Amino acid sequence: MAFIYQVDAFTDKPFQGNPAAVCILTAPKEDQWLQNVAMEMNLSETAFLFPEENGYQIRWFTPTTEVDLCGHATLASAHILWEQNLSDQHEISFFSKSGLLKARQNGGRIELDFPAEPETECEAPPTLLEGIGTGVRYVGKNRFDYLIEVENEEIVRDLKPNFDVLAKVETRGVIVTSRSESSAYDFISRAFFPRIGILEDPVTGSAHCCLGPYWQKKLNQSHLAAYQASKRGGALDVRMNGERVFLGGEAVTVLKGEILSE
Incomplete structure (x- = not known):
């Protein structure tokens, strides 16, 4: 039972x-x-x-x-x-x-x-850029996912990925992020995993094991407020401490x- x-x-x-x-x-x-x-x-x-x-x-x-x-x-x-x-x-x-x-x-x-799962800057494969369908500011990758930073929150929220193309990218998933325009949050994100049967994940804790170290470096702060801007939406407190991420x-x-x- x-x-x-x-x-x-x-x-x-x-x-x-x-x-x-x-x-x-x-x-x-x-x-x-x-x-x-x-x-x-x-x-x-x-x-x-x-x-x-x-x-x-x-x-x-x-x-x-x-x-x-x-x-x-x-x-x-x-x-x-x-x-x-x-x-x-x-x-x-x-x-x-x-x-x-x-x-x-x-x-x-x-x-x-x-565990923290920081990304390393890399060149984006053509299928990744085609699948996301927008210009990017930065592309990195860790052992799980690609991380993409775009220009602003509006781009993150309005993204309409081509999931058939994204599913061809050899990775668990693709995280897209930007600074938040709201004073309530430091950054926002969305996460897509068509290769493992999930088109868009509503709120992804493991993605923030990458997002936390990334935004810690960019914003020079170890305690961050995050929002994942899926249709359901969800908020996370992200606290960095060396090689650990507290969510x-x-x-x-x-x-x-x-x-x-x-």
Whole structure:
């Protein structure tokens, strides 16, 4: 028997932020079963948790593949563990393919402790520029994604990528960012992942492991307010500390169920 929850992450309101499924396992499952459940949930990420040592093993699956790092589904997982009284720890350890991750209670918010994933400036492949369809100020790449800075917030918000072309770019995804025109935020972004079955991700924690170091250098500040300008939208607190990125946000549970097909 496995319980599964749907949580809207990086928001304090239901039906906003980024929805993730969180599946609590009592015994390990085969990879194909995990992938089938993620395909059935058809959300950008489904997190699978299994108790391990003094924490939880965590794995993340899109509807089509497993990924090595996911922020919003980790935040959703910590939210469920505390909300369902499955953990009485102030700090939860998650053991993942990207190493040790942590989630801490911080008032009414949750703060994730993630690795920084800084980009390196690079030449943009023609398919990347064609797929984005706008002029760029900067292009960089880390082990996951391309990072593109454009001239202003209006360009970010108005982007209409060619997803068929973007899906040909050999990368997990493409992050597009600019300075924010609002005093409430330091920068905004959008993130596209057609190659792994997600056209646009509503709010992407792992993308901010790249955006945090990037904007820290540009703005010379270590504490940043970020907004991901997808249709659902979501806000993140981003705090840099050396090689770690701390991502703060809230979460709301919207569904609870039991998986009947084992």
